[in-house]
Amino acid sequence: MECRLVATHLNVQAGECIKVKGKILPEAKGFAVNVGKDRSNLVLHFNPRFDSHGDVNVIVCNSMEDGMWGTEERETDFPFQQGDKTEICISFDTAELTVKLAGDKEIVFPNRLGLQNIEYLSVEGDFAIKAIKFS
Numbered sequence: 185m186e187c188r189l190v191a192t193h194l195n196v197q198a199g200e201c202i203k204v205k206g207k208i209l210p211e212a213k214g215f216a217v218n219v220g221k222d223r224s225n226l227v228l229h230f231n232p233r234f235d236s237h238g239d240v241n242v243i244v245c246n247s248m249e250d251g252m253w254g255t256e257e258r259e260t261d262f263p264f265q266q267g268d269k270t271e272i273c274i275s276f277d278t279a280e281l282t283v284k285l286a287g288d289k290e291i292v293f294p295n296r297l298g299l300q301n302i303e304y305l306s307v308e309g310d311f312a313i314k315a316i317k318f319s
């Protein structure tokens with residue numbers, strides 16, 4: 185599937201926010217926003233699934249350490265629509281990450297890797313990026 189963006193050497197600090205703005209493709213099956221140390225060490229794989237891997241309208245979150253997936257956490261309160269514009273804001277501290285979504289929805293996920301900064305960001309799948317902002 186389509187890799188939309190990879191950014192490295194970011195040095196995003198705890199308390200700062202990574203904002204990803206874009207448009208979900210009309211026939212989207214899924215997309216993912218990954219943040220972490222590098223492509224094999226992800227503190228968060230944020231993966232909204234419209235219809236993929238047997239999931240329909242589920243947000244799958246997971247971590248990856250040395251290339252090995254962790255235990256998935258799944259959210260069925262699904263604030264995404266195919267074809268819509270959306271904005272995802274990820275902030276974190278050494279304990280957890282907070283993903284702010286449309287409609288004041290928030291998802292909290294543990295910082296299983298204990299990362300103190302985020303070096304790596306990638307966006308994959310059926311998502312057309314409009315802007316990336318670090319604040």
Ligand SMILES: CCCO[C@@H]1O[C@H](CO)[C@@H](O[C@@H]2O[C@H](CO)[C@H](O)[C@H](OCc3cn(Cc4ccccc4)nn3)[C@H]2O)[C@H](O)[C@H]1NC(C)=O
Pocket residue numbers: 185186214215216229231237244245246253256308309310
């Ligand atoms: C019940 C026993 C099998 O469990 C299934 O095992 C699959 C394989 O590990 C799980 O699917 C994987 O879940 C991972 C998160 O835990 C990742 O989402 C794996 O995908 C990685 C990936 C990203 N990409 C790029 C991309 C991303 C988004 C949309 C399109 C392409 N391509 N592959 C995805 O293949 C899938 O979530 C899991 N399902 C359950 C219910 O546990």
